[in-house]
Amino acid sequence: MRAEPRPRAQRREDALRRLGEEIDCWVASADEAGNAHLVPFSYYWDGAAIVLAMPPGNRTAVNLLRAGVGRIALDGTRDVVLVDGTVEHGADTTTIEAYVAHSGWDPRTGPGEYVWLRVVARRIQAWREANELRGRTLMNDGEWLPLDA
Amino acid sequence: MRAEPRPRAQRREDALRRLGEEIDCWVASADEAGNAHLVPFSYYWDGAAIVLAMPPGNRTAVNLLRAGVGRIALDGTRDVVLVDGTVEHGADTTTIEAYVAHSGWDPRTGPGEYVWLRVVARRIQAWREANELRGRTLMNDGEWLPLDA
Numbered sequence: 001m002r003a004e005p006r007p008r009a010q011r012r013e014d015a016l017r018r019l020g021e022e023i024d025c026w027v028a029s030a031d032e033a034g035n036a037h038l039v040p041f042s043y044y045w046d047g048a049a050i051v052l053a054m055p056p057g058n059r060t061a062v063n064l065l066r067a068g069v070g071r072i073a074l075d076g077t078r079d080v081v082l083v084d085g086t087v088e089h090g091a092d093t094t095t096i097e098a099y100v101a102h103s104g105w106d107p108r109t110g111p112g113e114y115v116w117l118r119v120v121a122r123r124i125q126a127w128r129e130a131n132e133l134r135g136r137t138l139m140n141d142g143e144w145l146p147l148d149a
Numbered sequence: 150m151r152a153e154p155r156p157r158a159q160r161r162e163d164a165l166r167r168l169g170e171e172i173d174c175w176v177a178s179a180d181e182a183g184n185a186h187l188v189p190f191s192y193y194w195d196g197a198a199i200v201l202a203m204p205p206g207n208r209t210a211v212n213l214l215r216a217g218v219g220r221i222a223l224d225g226t227r228d229v230v231l232v233d234g235t236v237e238h239g240a241d242t243t244t245i246e247a248y249v250a251h252s253g254w255d256p257r258t259g260p261g262e263y264v265w266l267r268v269v270a271r272r273i274q275a276w277r278e279a280n281e282l283r284g285r286t287l288m289n290d291g292e293w294l295p296l297d298a
Contacts, residue, residue, distance in 0.1 A: 024226035028187035030179030034216050038177035038187065040226035067183050077173035077189035077224045 003128070005135065009147040011126040012138050015081045018074055019045040023103055026073045027052065027119075029063030037063055043072075044099035049118035050083060051091055051099050053107040056115045065089060070119050080136075081126050085119035152277070154284065158296040160275040161287050164230045167223055168194040172252055175222045176201065176268075178212030186212055192221075193248035198267035199232060200240055200248050202256040205264045214238060219268050229285075230275050234268035 006014070025043045030036050037059050044051040050072050054061045064070045064087045074081040091099070096116060100106040107114035124139040126132075138145060155163070174192045179185050186208050193200040199221050203210045213219045213236045223230040240248070245265060249255040256263035273288040275281075287294060 026175055026187065026222065026226065028177040028185040030183040030185040032183045034179040034181045034183050034212075035218060036177040036179040036185050036187075036212075036216070036220050038175065038185075038220045038222055038231065040222075040229060063183075063185075067185070069184060071185050071187045073175065073187055073189075075224060075226045077175065080189060082187065 005132045006128075008135060008138060008145060011132075011135075012144070012147065015124060015126040015138060018079075018081055019050075019083075022074055024075060025050060026075065027060050027064075028071045028073075029060050030067060031059075031063055032066060040075075042103040042105055044095070044102040046095055046098065046118070049085065049088070049120040051095055052117045052119065053099065053114045054117070055112050061115055061117065064117055064119070065115075072119055079128050082124070083119065083121050084123040085121045088118040088120055089115065091116035091118055154281045155277075157284060157287060157294060160281075160284075161293070161296065164273060164275040164287060167228075167230055168199075168232075171223055173224060174199060175224065176209050176213075177220045177222075178209050179216060180208075180212055181215060189224075191252040191254055193244070193251040195244055195247065195267070198234065198237070198269040200244055201266045201268065202248065202263045203266070204261050210264055210266065213266055213268070214264075221268055228277050231273070232268065232270050233272040234270045237267040237269060238264065240265035240267055 023042050024040050027041050028038050039060055041052050068087050070087055072083045121139060122142045125136045126138055127136040172191055173189050175187060176190050177187045188209055190201050217236050219236055221232045270288060271291045274285045275287055276285040
């Protein structure tokens with residue numbers, strides 16, 4: 001039996017809890033020719049952005065820094081949380097240490113160089129099944145939509 | 150405790166089983182400006198291609214038909230199956246009926262028009278954890294790699 005569509009307040013609470021708790025996400029990016037790339041990465045949600053670390057030559061890093069935007073999904077095709085964001089280069093020490101504590105992985109200890117990227121949420125969508133497609137936008141243009149909808 | 154890396158034969162068997170059994174996938178595509186798009190879709194694996202159905206105006210459809218390529222992942226950031234493929238427009242009746250039987254959803258009964266797309270696998274990669282990154286390519290340029298590796 002299909003569940004009733006969740007109201008926006010519930011979707012926002014669920015999405016923020018999952019963003020805070022989960023470790024991995026799917027990062028979609030594209031090059032200037034329009035070739036899509038898609039790879040999973042560990043992340044940390046700092047309350048405004050998805051924080052990522054990767055080698056500077058990584059195709060996702062090159063794409064994100066070129067385009068200035070990226071689209072990220074949590075795992076789960078039947079409990080979708082999608083974040084479109086603008087890319088900022090760099091993260092402060094507090095953020096980096098929170099990333100390490102959250103992911104259990106410290107890129108600073110590896111042999112190679114890593115860049116830190118923050119994909120700052122501008123649009124967040126959440127839905128489970130087709131009956132939740134309507135009302136799936138929780139944040140638009142960086143602003144949370146009203147909760148009494 | 151981390152599992153031993155699977156040999157290629159095992160990864161191929163696992164990937165083909167999951168491609169055959171699962172219902173949803175993540176489809177990454179991009180427009181001509183290099184903006185990445187990412188949405189889950191139901192699919193059917195016909196043995197060579199991931200078969201998708203979507204409205205012709207859907208952003209993923211427009212992107213896939215323009216670019217002629219797409220990148221698709223099964224769900225599961227810790228059990229990755231990634232397919233890069235070339236896009237073919239249309240599917241025969243046998244394929245469409247297999248899609249309907251597999252997904253439990255018949256786009257032909259909906260109110261709107263649907264296009265059928267086949268993303269023909271040219272490259273397939275599979276890995277679980279970092280220790281499986283080496284050897285993750287199972288198919289390249291449309292050819293399965295030798296299994297005795």
